[in-house]
Amino acid sequence: MTQRRYLFFGAHPDDPDLLFGGTAIQLARAGHAVQFVSVTNGNAGHQSMKPAELAARRYEETQASAALSGIEEYRVLNHNDGELEPTLAIRQELVRLIRAFRPDVVITHRTCDYHADHRATGQLVQDASFLVGVPLCCPDTPVGDTAPVFAYSYDRFQQPRPFRVDAAVAIDAVLETKLAMCDCHKSQFYEWLPWCNGNRDFDASRMDAAARREHLLRGWMERNVRQAELGREALRAVYGAAGDGVRYAETFELSEYGRPVSIEEFRRLLLP
Ligand SMILES: [Zn+2]
Numbered sequence: 244m245t246q247r248r249y250l251f252f253g254a255h256p257d258d259p260d261l262l263f264g265g266t267a268i269q270l271a272r273a274g275h276a277v278q279f280v281s282v283t284n285g286n287a288g289h290q291s292m293k294p295a296e297l298a299a300r301r302y303e304e305t306q307a308s309a310a311l312s313g314i315e316e317y318r319v320l321n322h323n324d325g326e327l328e329p330t331l332a333i334r335q336e337l338v339r340l341i342r343a344f345r346p347d348v349v350i351t352h353r354t355c356d357y358h359a360d361h362r363a364t365g366q367l368v369q370d371a372s373f374l375v376g377v378p379l380c381c382p383d384t385p386v387g388d389t390a391p392v393f394a395y396s397y398d399r400f401q402q403p404r405p406f407r408v409d410a411a412v413a414i415d416a417v418l419e420t421k422l423a424m425c426d427c428h429k430s431q432f433y434e435w436l437p438w439c440n441g442n443r444d445f446d447a448s449r450m451d452a453a454a455r456r457e458h459l460l461r462g463w464m465e466r467n468v469r470q471a472e473l474g475r476e477a478l479r480a481v482y483g484a485a486g487d488g489v490r491y492a493e494t495f496e497l498s499e500y501g502r503p504v505s506i507e508e509f510r511r512l513l514l515p
Pocket residue numbers: 254255258358361
């Protein structure tokens with residue numbers, strides 16, 4: 244087997260898990276190298292904690308999730324949550340990170356996603372995508388032999404155009420592990436996100452593991468059900484008739500930047 248390498252840039256510590264977790268588990272189990280990067284430290288995602296203690300807690304959450312997933316590394320860059328901008332300094336930071344990891348595939352948010360940090364992350368990765376191959380940019384880090392393929396993870400936003408499903412990956416077989424990864428991010432799924440979504444009385448302290456699983460399944464994995472429905476044609480293309488029975492999927496859109504590949508090759512690249 245030729246080992247492939249995957250790099251996911253999310254804005255916050257939990258975005259890679261939600262958007263790429265199931266695919267990453269399967270790739271890692273098959274022996275491929277996967278790295279998650281959170282471009283911010285997540286220090287604004289809570290209603291009562293202080294930023295520094297929140298960043299430390301969220302870092303621990305990423306490491307617990309990484310240990311369950313089998314990925315090589317879950318990096319958290321030290322940029323403030325809610326303040327990310329597509330600056331030259333961070334663009335160069337990402338160029339160096341991409342060159343050092345030598346990924347076959349780089350995945351990130353689209354630049355029409357809802358959160359300013361998601362948009363900035365998408366912009367930074369797009370801005371890095373060409374410069375990764377320019378030796379005089381960041382000359383301290385050598386350019387690799389092969390340009391990576393760039394891609395976007397799913398979002399539900401319609402303007403300026405809806406997400407296009409170019410590839411879909413069935414995650415039913417690893418759903419429990421993806422749920423366990425999300426369960427590591429307790430500061431988010433049981434504290435901040437319910438509060439942020441208007442549920443001010445949400446009390447996770449009384450929830451046992453089964454109740455937490457149910458909360459994640461009903462509240463968060465529905466978006467993977469939606470992706471399976473949107474991606475049915477792409478699922479059939481890779482799994483044949485079995486594609487009709489897939490309930491949970493993660494979907495990806497091929498970027499025009501980076502190494503050009505056919506849709507068929509793109510789909511194969513995301514399978515273990
Ligand atoms: Zn996020």
